[in-house]
Amino acid sequence: MSAVRVLPCTGLQGSTTLPGDKSISHRALLLGALANGPSTINNFLPGGDCLATAGALRALGISIETPSERTVIVHGRGLNGLQPSHSPINCVRSGTTMRLLAGLLAGQSFSSILTGEEQLLRRPMERVAIPLRQMGAEIQTTNGHAPLHIQGRRLHGTQLTLEVPSAQVKSAILLAALYADSPTTIQETAPTRDHTERMLQAMGAVLEVHTSNKYRKMTLFPHRHPLTPLEIEVPGDFSSAAFPLVAALIIPGSHIHLKNIGINPTRTGLLDALIQMGASVRIHNERLVANEPAADLEVQSSQLKAIEIAGDLVVRMIDEFPIFAIAATQAQGKTVVRDAAELRVKETDRIATVVTELRKLGAVIVERLDGFEITGPVKLQSAAVSSHGDHRLAMALFVAGLIARDPIFIDDVACAADSFPGFLETMQSLGAEYASN
Numbered sequence: 001m002s003a004v005r006v007l008p009c010t011g012l013q014g015s016t017t018l019p020g021d022k023s024i025s026h027r028a029l030l031l032g033a034l035a036n037g038p039s040t041i042n043n044f045l046p047g048g049d050c051l052a053t054a055g056a057l058r059a060l061g062i063s064i065e066t067p068s069e070r071t072v073i074v075h076g077r078g079l080n081g082l083q084p085s086h087s088p089i090n091c092v093r094s095g096t097t098m099r100l101l102a103g104l105l106a107g108q109s110f111s112s113i114l115t116g117e118e119q120l121l122r123r124p125m126e127r128v129a130i131p132l133r134q135m136g137a138e139i140q141t142t143n144g145h146a147p148l149h150i151q152g153r154r155l156h157g158t159q160l161t162l163e164v165p166s167a168q169v170k171s172a173i174l175l176a177a178l179y180a181d182s183p184t185t186i187q188e189t190a191p192t193r194d195h196t197e198r199m200l201q202a203m204g205a206v207l208e209v210h211t212s213n214k215y216r217k218m219t220l221f222p223h224r225h226p227l228t229p230l231e232i233e234v235p236g237d238f239s240s241a242a243f244p245l246v247a248a249l250i251i252p253g254s255h256i257h258l259k260n261i262g263i264n265p266t267r268t269g270l271l272d273a274l275i276q277m278g279a280s281v282r283i284h285n286e287r288l289v290a291n292e293p294a295a296d297l298e299v300q301s302s303q304l305k306a307i308e309i310a311g312d313l314v315v316r317m318i319d320e321f322p323i324f325a326i327a328a329t330q331a332q333g334k335t336v337v338r339d340a341a342e343l344r345v346k347e348t349d350r351i352a353t354v355v356t357e358l359r360k361l362g363a364v365i366v367e368r369l370d371g372f373e374i375t376g377p378v379k380l381q382s383a384a385v386s387s388h389g390d391h392r393l394a395m396a397l398f399v400a401g402l403i404a405r406d407p408i409f410i411d412d413v414a415c416a417a418d419s420f421p422g423f424l425e426t427m428q429s430l431g432a433e434y435a436s437n
Ligand SMILES: O=C(O)C1=C[C@@H](OP(=O)(O)O)[C@@H](O)[C@H](O)C1
Pocket: 022, 023, 024, 026, 095, 096, 165, 166, 167, 168, 169, 171, 193, 318, 319
């Protein structure tokens, strides 16, 4: 636990880079472990969640070197090179680690147990077990949750429609499909992040992706050849950039540059929403980094107008609702978020925790079953608030503290390091002030 007192801020200035993308870092570790030979991952995210994936792979016999904090070398042992873990594998607090590993382990020739911290043991796991069983996997959940008991089996290809729009479930199926004896076809019903597809294709997997009715349908053919090792530079995480981005928009007198940020369209729903709200964000130097679109963002404080968020946009900004809620408190009018019930099964119930904590700060916020409504603008007030151990809520509350009338107290911001190690230092480098309590 580490508590902070956040002080009101008179404007953010300057330029910064952000830590590597969390989703891409997880996938580079997992797919690197299956390649034949060493993969080098530069600008790897050394956040708690990705370290949980590295720990799991080490337990499965993979050697991972870290010549520097942000460079990782994964010594891939080929598709059939994993070894059984002698004890249950601890996925800590990371849903991505647990769900992607479930897919990977379903097709091995040994059994595994996946477990984690209490926060993770509360999250739903049948969503990944059901489609994997359809491929022949033997997986037992514990009343729908982890611990998961996986008896590796020979898998067969199948045709699946994703019932829950989840990149974690889709990626688990794709990992399992590498081991199936026939092709696997997945139909998406919403545009979830496509990092696994991009990386698999870059490594030589035979994955055909078709877009019809704006949704993707993909077929992965069983892999008979070794996957090519990776040599990649991970772009900065847009989900981490979201915090200084929103802070600069809502603190008058701010002007910042965020360098080398991933702008994969399956991830930038928040940017689209903010631009519709009147945000001044300029995109410079667009390029491809590791088969992923990246750019530099220039952000200036802006008067925001309320917006309604629903449907596909929810999926493309799924991790950004805690910080989006802070932006909405400063927007003119009533912002409505619908179709976002998935938020209830993240690290915390992010509808309930956002509503509870923002009310303490004086926000005008109404809880809905599938979202919330916020009426603004409101000058936030001093209060003692709780992150509930949820990294994205901790960072969103920190940004709220920068625009509050008086200092606010947050009970635990150490959890920010699950996805954004160095968060406080990055915000401080742009002009934010805080005191550790
Ligand atoms: O695949 C991924 O890397 C992720 C997918 C999303 O989860 P869901 O698949 O549960 O929507 C997201 O919330 C999570 O932070 C990372």
